[in-house]
Amino acid sequence: MKPPPGRRLVPAYLVTGGRAAPADRRAAGYDRLAILTRSDSTPSDRFGQEHHRLWRLLRPGPLTLVECAAHLRLPVSAAVFLAADLVESGHLHIRPPVPPAQRIDRTLVERLLVGLRALH
């Protein structure tokens, strides 16, 4: 994502609220393609506007973390803070990315075939 020309006015780190690490301890392991899903409970007013906007963003359906970040015009590292806050409070669910389909190990199949034939 290309930053706008000129000096940015509102830096991304503002969403961290001055914290060095996200609230959810597992957040360091969040993948860019981790999928965020909204739960039913509405975030309280304790959360800032940025949290509410992320939560509203997921109203139509799940999105990956990197997509959320792009919609909010934040770097992923900053969006992780928001997601981690809402995951910790139970307003969002996060799950690891769907692994890409993998080719079946041919040697394993061959060995299985050999074994089956040996049963005869």
Add this chain to the structure above:
Amino acid sequence: MTEIALATASAVALAAVLAALGLARARQHALRRAAAAEASAARHAAQLAEQEHRFAGRQAALTRAEERAAAAERTSRELTEELGHLAAERVPAAALALVHPDLAPPGPLHRDRLGAEAGRAMEAVLTACTTAVLDERARVDAAARASMRGATAKVQTLLHQAQNLLTRLQHEHDDPRLLELDFRNELALRRIQATAVLCEAWPGLARTDSPLVETLLGAQSRVPGYGRVKIANHLREQRLAVAARAAEPLVITFAELLANATAYSHPETEIPVTVQQGGQGAVVVIDDAGIGIDTDQLDRARRLLDGPSGVLLTELGNPPQTGFAVIGKLARQYGFACHVEPSPYGGVRAIVRVPDHLLTLVDTEHDLSVLTPEPVRPAPVRRTPDPGDGPEDAPATAPAEPARASGPGAEAPPEAPSADPSAPLPTRRRRSPRPAVASGQVGTGAEGTVPAARTPEQAAARWAALQEGTADGRSAAGTGAEATEDTGAAPGAAPIRHSHEGDDER
């Protein structure tokens, strides 16, 4: 012979006559001489007297001269003392008083005996000395500012480059330490920028018209402890923006005020910031619950903020206190105003007034930052009739949604007593989603006139009546007069609905 006798006789006679004449003359001479001697004696006496008199006069004159000489010597001694006093005490004191205006410089030693002329001359010496000191100070300060300006310009450029690089890196790598590093860089940049402004450099950034709330967010991001700053957005017009030329100066101003607020208050306290739209411009109020400010500091701050002229680097103190000086300079330059006073929160309240001529509106294409706080004032939007349905309908009324989102749970209990006065206490009842189904069945035609529901029960009853009426009408193949009567009643109920909403919000 006779002739001879005659001649002799005549000669004798002549001689006698001559002798007689001579005698008479001699007597006359003697008389005259005596008179002359007498006169000269008198003259002499007079001369003597005159001389004596003159002598006495001279004696007096001599005494007077001696007295005068003594007086002159005393005056001279006093004048010398006075000059010594001037050199040793008064000139240094006058120079010191330029730095410490509270010090009263000492006056002359012998004020009453010092002549007016000498007094004026000495005052002239003092004036000349202070003028020379002031000129020299201005010259030295200008030189210091010029050299600082050169240094800060270079550092500022480097930090901006670092910032651009960091922003790019943040989008490529997901390490949160990059965010931290960006913040550190921003802190350094703020310091450098403030110093540069004091050294009469241009704030250094061309911006476009920037939304006022975003300038506040930008300022917030530049101070340590920015997490404590809570911005309450009371703007009527969310796209209210600061004109391009004043954007960066205002960000610097807000950042300096917020830095003061965070630095001088307890790290657990919040810094409430209110931004509101007045009749002639916008007002930003920054409060802190910190240690406050004493009268001297308050006077100094006000002098720097409202004063007619700039401030010298040498007047900033050690360690230099740049905040108010920077704000004062920018305020004078760009035409906004800043005021500080003791805050009702216990600390300091700073009020920045941005006049109309520095304000504008940004285009609707300009996307506001994701961090922009929602307006606190309830926006005049129609509330959805059903609690369960509320958040799902919100996209059209997104800005007002958070107030709404917390609304259904919070507002239902106070509404119950108004509907049922006999109930002793408001009781929370579980709402089933049945009325939502009802509204869905009625269709879109009536939705514009529907926000009449006071309670779900009333809404349900109303919808049921409408449905029954419609069903009756259809079955009877009638004119549908009942249905129009019902929908006609709904708008009449709408204002009541809105007034309730207003009361709840306040």
